[in-house]
Amino acid sequence: MIPLAALFPLAIALPRIAFWGLAAVAVLAALGVVLHRNPVVEALFLVVVLLAVAGIYALMHAWFLAVLQVIVYAGAIVVLVTFVIMLLNLGPEARGGPGVLTVVLGALLALGLAGLVGRAAAGFGPRAAGAAWNPQFGRVAAMGKALFGAWFWPFEVVSLALLAALVGAVVVAKRRLEE
Numbered sequence: 001m002i003p004l005a006a007l008f009p010l011a012i013a014l015p016r017i018a019f020w021g022l023a024a025v026a027v028l029a030a031l032g033v034v035l036h037r038n039p040v041v042e043a044l045f046l047v048v049v050l051l052a053v054a055g056i057y058a059l060m061h062a063w064f065l066a067v068l069q070v071i072v073y074a075g076a077i078v079v080l081v082t083f084v085i086m087l088l089n090l091g092p093e094a095r096g097g098p099g100v101l102t103v104v105l106g107a108l109l110a111l112g113l114a115g116l117v118g119r120a121a122a123g124f125g126p127r128a129a130g131a132a133w134n135p136q137f138g139r140v141a142a143m144g145k146a147l148f149g150a151w152f153w154p155f156e157v158v159s160l161a162l163l164a165a166l167v168g169a170v171v172v173a174k175r176r177l178e179e
Contacts, residue, residue: 019059026052039085043078050074062138080162084169088176 029052032045054069136142147155 015059019056022052022055022059026056040082043082043085046081047074047078050078057138060138064140064143065138068143080166084166087169087173 026049029045029048033042033049036042036045050069050073054066054074057063057066057069
């Protein structure tokens with residue numbers, strides 16, 4: 001039998017291991033979203049990214065956010081994206097190759113993002129001894145106050161932008177059918 005003291009360091013390290021595992025899955029799947037040529041497969045990679053983010057929310061004990069992430073994003077939004085992809089009938093041939101400017105700009109943005117993620121990861125770890133944890137983080141009441149308070153108008157603008165994008169996709173698909 002393994003003594004409890006020998007297992008304690010592993011118990012402390014498990015959340016960190018789970019975080020880095022989920023973060024690696026999210027980053028690799030995000031690369032699949034960007035690099036794959038088939039739009040339907042890209043939507044499936046997006047589901048993997050969103051599920052990994054839900055797992056990170058669960059590690060933070062933000063259960064409501066984790067459930068919302070799965071239901072709203074991995075469920076409804078990806079279904080909407082897949083619907084638009086099918087409606088537009090996009091194939092791999094619809095996408096052209098990247099130009100030189102796109103590759104250079106993408107590489108610079110990737111390096112900047114890697115620097116930001118590395119800087120944030122360096123500060124990841126157990127909270128400082130005096131740091132306070134907000135017990136309301138990720139709870140329904142806190143989310144409701146945020147959504148119907150300071151974030152009400154930005155939330156409505158994003159929902160209108162999604163609606164406009166869907167209507168635009170339907171108009172483009174209708175023009176293709178008429179031609």
